[in-house]
Amino acid sequence: MSQDPPRYIALVAVPRPLHTLLSYALPDGEQPVAGTRVLVPFGSQHSVGLVIRVQATPPNDTDSPFTLKPVEAILDVTPLPDAHLLKLLQWAAGYYHHPVGEVLFSALPIALRKPKPLSNRLQKLLLAHAAVTSPLADTHALQLTAEQQQCLHSIEQWNTQTPRRPILLHGITGSGKTEIYLRLIAPLFAAGKQVLIIVPEIGLTPQLLLRFARFFGDAPMACLHSALSDGDRLKAWLQARSGMAQIIIGTRSAIFTPAPNLALIVIDEEHDASLKQQEGFRYHARDLAIKRAQMLDIPIVMGTATPALESLYNAQTKRFHYVRLNQRPGTTRKPDLQLQDTRPFELQAGLTPQSLIAIRDTLARGEQAMVFLNRRGFAPALYCPSCGWQANCEHCSAKMTWHARRNKLICHHCSTEQPTPLRCPQCQNPKLTTQGQGTERLELTLQSHYPDAVVVRIDRDSTSRKGELDAKLATVRSNDPLILVGTQMLAKGHDFPNLTLVIILDIDQSLLSTDYRALERLGQLLVQVAGRAGRADKAGRVILQTSQPDHPMLHQLVGHGYTPFAQQLLEDRKRWHFPPFGYQALIRASSTASMEKALQFLEHVSQLLVSATGTDLQRLGPIPALLEKRANRYRAQLLLGSQQRAALHAALQQLLQQSAKLPGRSGVRWSIDVDPIDFS
DNA sequence: AGCACGCCGACT
DNA sequence: GTCGGCGTGCTC
Numbered sequence: 001m002s003q004d005p006p007r008y009i010a011l012v013a014v015p016r017p018l019h020t021l022l023s024y025a026l027p028d029g030e031q032p033v034a035g036t037r038v039l040v041p042f043g044s045q046h047s048v049g050l051v052i053r054v055q056a057t058p059p060n061d062t063d064s065p066f067t068l069k070p071v072e073a074i075l076d077v078t079p080l081p082d083a084h085l086l087k088l089l090q091w092a093a094g095y096y097h098h099p100v101g102e103v104l105f106s107a108l109p110i111a112l113r114k115p116k117p118l119s120n121r122l123q124k125l126l127l128a129h130a131a132v133t134s135p136l137a138d139t140h141a142l143q144l145t146a147e148q149q150q151c152l153h154s155i156e157q158w159n160t161q162t163p164r165r166p167i168l169l170h171g172i173t174g175s176g177k178t179e180i181y182l183r184l185i186a187p188l189f190a191a192g193k194q195v196l197i198i199v200p201e202i203g204l205t206p207q208l209l210l211r212f213a214r215f216f217g218d219a220p221m222a223c224l225h226s227a228l229s230d231g232d233r234l235k236a237w238l239q240a241r242s243g244m245a246q247i248i249i250g251t252r253s254a255i256f257t258p259a260p261n262l263a264l265i266v267i268d269e270e271h272d273a274s275l276k277q278q279e280g281f282r283y284h285a286r287d288l289a290i291k292r293a294q295m296l297d298i299p300i301v302m303g304t305a306t307p308a309l310e311s312l313y314n315a316q317t318k319r320f321h322y323v324r325l326n327q328r329p330g331t332t333r334k335p336d337l338q339l340q341d342t343r344p345f346e347l348q349a350g351l352t353p354q355s356l357i358a359i360r361d362t363l364a365r366g367e368q369a370m371v372f373l374n375r376r377g378f379a380p381a382l383y384c385p386s387c388g389w390q391a392n393c394e395h396c397s398a399k400m401t402w403h404a405r406r407n408k409l410i411c412h413h414c415s416t417e418q419p420t421p422l423r424c425p426q427c428q429n430p431k432l433t434t435q436g437q438g439t440e441r442l443e444l445t446l447q448s449h450y451p452d453a454v455v456v457r458i459d460r461d462s463t464s465r466k467g468e469l470d471a472k473l474a475t476v477r478s479n480d481p482l483i484l485v486g487t488q489m490l491a492k493g494h495d496f497p498n499l500t501l502v503i504i505l506d507i508d509q510s511l512l513s514t515d516y517r518a519l520e521r522l523g524q525l526l527v528q529v530a531g532r533a534g535r536a537d538k539a540g541r542v543i544l545q546t547s548q549p550d551h552p553m554l555h556q557l558v559g560h561g562y563t564p565f566a567q568q569l570l571e572d573r574k575r576w577h578f579p580p581f582g583y584q585a586l587i588r589a590s591s592t593a594s595m596e597k598a599l600q601f602l603e604h605v606s607q608l609l610v611s612a613t614g615t616d617l618q619r620l621g622p623i624p625a626l627l628e629k630r631a632n633r634y635r636a637q638l639l640l641g642s643q644q645r646a647a648l649h650a651a652l653q654q655l656l657q658q659s660a661k662l663p664g665r666s667g668v669r670w671s672i673d674v675d676p677i678d679f680s
Numbered sequence: 681a682g683c684a685c686g687c688c689g690a691c692t
Numbered sequence: 693g694t695c696g697g698c699g700t701g702c703t704c
Binding site: 681682683684685686687688689690691692 | 693694695696697698699700701702703
């Protein structure tokens with residue numbers, strides 16, 4: 001049974017952790033375009049794959065070790081990621097050393113993993129679109145201030161120059177960055193172009209969305225975020241891909257949305273850590289956005305009140321254009337920021353006497369106060385005062401947090417829940433005690449301290465039900481005097497005009513952290529939270545409670561502001577050859593068996609890298625991770641550093657090529673994190 | 681990631 | 693004697 005050799009073969013990426021493409025024979029006469037999905041046989045089963053390339057079979061192809069299996073079905077007529085996205089994604093797979101098929105499919109809506117053609121869905125969408133006409137409903141345009149006009153003018157100028165550079169828009173909270181975005185987008189919108197806007201977390205930026213909706217009227221907007229159903233996500237994605245959604249707003253993964261007429265990318269809050277994916281394909285949406293804009297030769301604008309040190313450095317070295325907005329329209333005074341030493345006082349509700357007085361006065365003036373504490377739950381520890389027993393998570397090397405409302409112990413690392421023990425499991429003592437405090441306790445104690453005041457708590461626990469967050473935000477926006485208690489969730493994207501006092505608790509841990517990025521993040525968080533105070537025409541006051549009021553970096557931040565603070569941190573980074581003065585990758589390993597197993601594996605990785613590269617690759621570790629055990633896995637890490645990006649990437653390439661032979665790899669899960677930002 | 685293949689303990 | 697444990701290795 002001899003067969004003619006296939007004329008063409010397809011190189012296909014499947015959504016599995018394979019670092020290679022697989023070759024399949026194509027039926028006679030078929031030449032699918034790169035980016036179309038195919039159904040292929042895969043081991044004993046079938047898989048959807050993406051065609052990356054189609055090649056003619058070499059005429060006398062005798063050295064091929066395989067008899068190629070045939071492509072079973074071609075699922076699409078047009079490519080899903082277009083040629084440009086395909087190129088970007090392949091580049092990203094190489095840069096982040098992540099399996100190419102997983103990278104490609106992580107950029108597609110989940111619904112497209114099923115081997116179903118999408119032709120009919122498209123048809124429906126396009127028919128729906130035919131009825132909509134959407135004039136620019138610019139009835140809510142505000143007059144720009146002189147500073148904003150100057151800023152806009154600079155950006156427009158830069159966007160006519162070649163070669164292009166990314167633009168860093170460093171504007172203090174309330175300075176009107178959104179107004180600048182809108183003015184940049186408007187002419188593109190009118191010209192039928194598309195714009196991609198990446199935001200940290202869409203549920204938390206309702207005001208930005210509202211502003212866009214007002215500005216662009218009923219223009220078709222595609223929103224892509226984690227709360228969407230698979231169907232809605234596919235719909236938004238198709239609308240963007242068809243070009244009919246001109247405004248595309250989304251979180252991190254929206255950076256992969258196809259947009260044939262893309263003319264501008266905006267990254268809002270470019271410093272935000274949520275732009276970096278923290279598992280699987282660990283990409284940074286800002287960095288990929290810069291790459292995408294560069295490949296398309298379109299402008300990219302990154303806005304923030306607290307630039308990432310990397311971005312600030314890029315601005316200083318002229319890789320980025322840099323423009324500032326220093327004024328808050330309608331406000332004359334900057335918030336008054338003060339450090340408060342907690343050590344001399346016995347704290348009540350975690351607050352110093354001065355803080356308590358400040359809250360009382362604020363309420364008396366009919367204004368709002370916010371107490372920021374980045375810790376959920378009632379208390380971060382439950383222990384027995386008589387024998388010293390403590391409620392630890394049995395799956396993690398961590399204490400369990402006590403939640404009063406649900407009367408449960410919850411591990412914030414693995415989400416394990418346990419009923420609160422009635423007596424000490426060790427000595428039967430019926431009186432267990434909590435230690436420390438979270439937002440839940442803060443809410444309670446503030447309420448009893450100010451019995452007549454309304455206390456609103458906003459954190460993940462108090463807003464998990466649908467509509468709950470909106471209701472709470474509406475209460476706050478009614479501008480009645482109240483006390484707002486909350487975590488991270490309050491730090492970004494909200495505008496509370498009657499909020500004039502912000503108290504920030506418990507920052508001491510960040511000041512002592514071994515993570516070299518902890519101070520940068522603390523600085524960003526403090527400035528962002530402080531930016532909530534004193535909007536509209538009311539002066540704001542920010543109180544920073546700490547047991548280390550003499551910390552030099554805190555003084556730098558409070559005394560001179562974010563930029564000199566960041567500059568100081570950059571100088572430290574330079575001394576240590578840390579990013580952006582060097583390049584890093586973190587190898588993580590975990591084992592259910594023991595810490596030793598994870599460490600030993602990384603020791604072998606380390607040795608492989610030395611013998612394979614022999615370069616001046618710096619190695620820090622292997623060391624146990626900050627959280628040594630999580631969800632029953634012992635975790636260790638090895639930090640790699642180099643002054644040459646190419647050397648680091650060559651080393652990672654070597655590691656991947658030889659990883660199958662590494663001793664001690666059985667029972668160990670491991671991963672590569674390029675440009676790590678979180679060392680937990 | 682799945683899945684099959686393969687070599688060691690307690691059961692119809 | 694077999695059912696099945698998950699260690700190992702492969703997927704064109």
